[in-house]
Amino acid sequence: MTMENGFIHTTFNDRDETPEIAESIKIEVKNLDLFYGDKQALNSINMDVYTKKITALIGPSGCGKSTFLRCINRMNDLVPNCRVEGFVGIDGHDVYDKDIDVVAVRKRVGMVFQQPNPFPKSIYENIAYAPLMHDIVKKGKECDELVERALKGANLWEEVKDKLKDPGTALSGGQQQRLCIARAIAVEPDVILMDEPTSALDPISTEKIENLMLDLKKNYTIVIVTHNMQQAARIADYTAFFHLGNLIEYSDAKTLFVNPKEKKTEDYITGRFG
Numbered sequence: 001m002t003m004e005n006g007f008i009h010t011t012f013n014d015r016d017e018t019p020e021i022a023e024s025i026k027i028e029v030k031n032l033d034l035f036y037g038d039k040q041a042l043n044s045i046n047m048d049v050y051t052k053k054i055t056a057l058i059g060p061s062g063c064g065k066s067t068f069l070r071c072i073n074r075m076n077d078l079v080p081n082c083r084v085e086g087f088v089g090i091d092g093h094d095v096y097d098k099d100i101d102v103v104a105v106r107k108r109v110g111m112v113f114q115q116p117n118p119f120p121k122s123i124y125e126n127i128a129y130a131p132l133m134h135d136i137v138k139k140g141k142e143c144d145e146l147v148e149r150a151l152k153g154a155n156l157w158e159e160v161k162d163k164l165k166d167p168g169t170a171l172s173g174g175q176q177q178r179l180c181i182a183r184a185i186a187v188e189p190d191v192i193l194m195d196e197p198t199s200a201l202d203p204i205s206t207e208k209i210e211n212l213m214l215d216l217k218k219n220y221t222i223v224i225v226t227h228n229m230q231q232a233a234r235i236a237d238y239t240a241f242f243h244l245g246n247l248i249e250y251s252d253a254k255t256l257f258v259n260p261k262e263k264k265t266e267d268y269i270t271g272r273f274g
């Protein structure tokens with residue numbers, strides 16, 4: 001389908017014409033405020049993220065997309081002077097509950113970053129390290145099978161099956177990013193967060209990752225930050241537009257791109273600012 005606003009000429013990929021009526025909620029965000037020191041970076045965000053869907057976060061630089069993404073697995077805990085108020089729930093469990101095991105949260109919520117960041121270890125060890133540490137598998141056959149499964153799940157197996165002992169860092173950028181995705185799915189998360197996962201990649205590697213995301217959403221809930229609106233239109237089921245720390249509009253992707261309700265959203269997607 002061709003976009004009607006004249007700016008993005010793309011087709012919507014693999015998505016129903018009308019969204020399902022009753023989606024199940026995987027992540028519930030209520031009245032979320034975030035401060036870096038005195039500076040408020042997120043203002044009372046309310047948003048439900050739906051199970052086994054791709055949700056894209058878009059908006060101009062500095063609007064809070066990455067900050068919001070990092071709230072979901074508490075990566076912002078690692079930032080000094082960062083304070084979070086409000087509720088982030090995964091399957092109804094408060095991620096910021098004082099008794100919650102943060103390591104367990106990060107195991108359920110995997111993350112893939114802008115720059116592929118394989119460990120300085122072999123391809124095999126990149127995948128096996130966390131599952132062995134978390135006692136998900138035992139060394140040997142069980143672990144070998146998991147490594148194969150994760151690499152197949154990330155559409156990388158055929159390219160690396162004969163060189164599993166080679167360093168992960170020796171792969172191409174696109175292969176390294178798929179290795180990082182394989183590493184994320186190896187611990188069997190529910191949610192995968194992706195922070196501009198293709199911005200460092202060439203168009204062919206980008207297409208492979210986008211196709212991979214469409215495969216992965218059969219099993220995982222995916223939230224992706226992207227600067228690339230065409231990418232959001234191609235792959236996302238839902239899209240959220242942020243501006244200056246506010247969630248301006250959130251809807252199924254088709255509505256947001258073709259028939260946005262807010263003037264600010266329309267101005268952004270038609271290239272008037274940002």
Ligand SMILES: Nc1ncnc2c1ncn2[C@@H]1O[C@H](COP(=O)(O)OP(=O)(O)OP(=O)(O)O)[C@@H](O)[C@H]1O
Binds near residue numbers: 036059
């Ligand atoms: N560690 C930090 N300490 C202080 N301020 C920060 C920190 N990280 C982000 N910010 C500020 O918070 C705001 C939101 O930043 P964030 O990186 O979340 O935006 P973004 O929409 O992801 O931007 P970009 O698209 O450029 O990555 C910005 O004003 C930024 O300067």
